[in-house]
Amino acid sequence: MTKPIRAVAFDMDGTMANSEDVYEHVGTETLRRRGHEFTDELRHRMMGQPAAQALAVMIAHHGLSDTIEALEVEGEELFWEIAHTILKPMPAVREFLSAVDGAGLPRCVVTSGSRRYADRILGEIGLDGFQFKITADDVTNGKPHPEPYLLAAERFGVAPDEMLVLEDSGNGCKSGVAAGAVTVALPNHHTAGHDFSGATLVADTLADPAIRGLLKLS
Numbered sequence: 001m002t003k004p005i006r007a008v009a010f011d012m013d014g015t016m017a018n019s020e021d022v023y024e025h026v027g028t029e030t031l032r033r034r035g036h037e038f039t040d041e042l043r044h045r046m047m048g049q050p051a052a053q054a055l056a057v058m059i060a061h062h063g064l065s066d067t068i069e070a071l072e073v074e075g076e077e078l079f080w081e082i083a084h085t086i087l088k089p090m091p092a093v094r095e096f097l098s099a100v101d102g103a104g105l106p107r108c109v110v111t112s113g114s115r116r117y118a119d120r121i122l123g124e125i126g127l128d129g130f131q132f133k134i135t136a137d138d139v140t141n142g143k144p145h146p147e148p149y150l151l152a153a154e155r156f157g158v159a160p161d162e163m164l165v166l167e168d169s170g171n172g173c174k175s176g177v178a179a180g181a182v183t184v185a186l187p188n189h190h191t192a193g194h195d196f197s198g199a200t201l202v203a204d205t206l207a208d209p210a211i212r213g214l215l216k217l218s
Helices: 019-032 040-046 051-062 068-086 093-102 115-125 147-156 170-179 209-215
Strands: 007-010 107-110 132-134 163-167 182-185
Touching: 007 147, 019 040, 019 051, 019 068, 040 051, 051 068, 093 107, 093 209, 107 147, 115 132, 132 147, 147 163, 147 170, 163 170, 163 209, 170 182, 182 209
Parallel strands: 007 107, 007 163, 107 132, 163 182
Antiparallel strands: none
């Protein structure tokens, strides 16, 4: 018999905030300045990884002479400059959070970003009420390793298969599935081509009634 869901873990970038749109602009501008193109192939390889690892992929892909640290500084400046104009919540996020709260289910954020970044993103789009955040600062192994979601289940005090994970990327889904969580994929136009093997459900948005069905929400 399937266990009831007792907690919900949300990825952030691309799941609750359209920050992947911002990253696309940042990657495009960063490489334009260096005479290179930010291709879909490169973007998909970088997506869902901690910043330093993602930038290492970019450097290796184009043979850049920049250090990871220099690109992090430049990228952060570009990110917030662009974010102020286009950053917003993903479709149906607020309504879904209200439904989760109404059911009395605790919720958290599990992101590959830093705590400082997560706090700022959620502040910018006006989302709060999370019991805790698991960030790159809290784990040794980031997604697609299961550690982030295993740690989330531990902090909730639930078994991994009693936790619902909501993810937009292939790496994020691999992390949730490997942890043993009930994992829902929410692909967007950045991640539509990713491999979501093992996901319990692939949904268009958080408005999909099948997600509420998993949570036994009315």
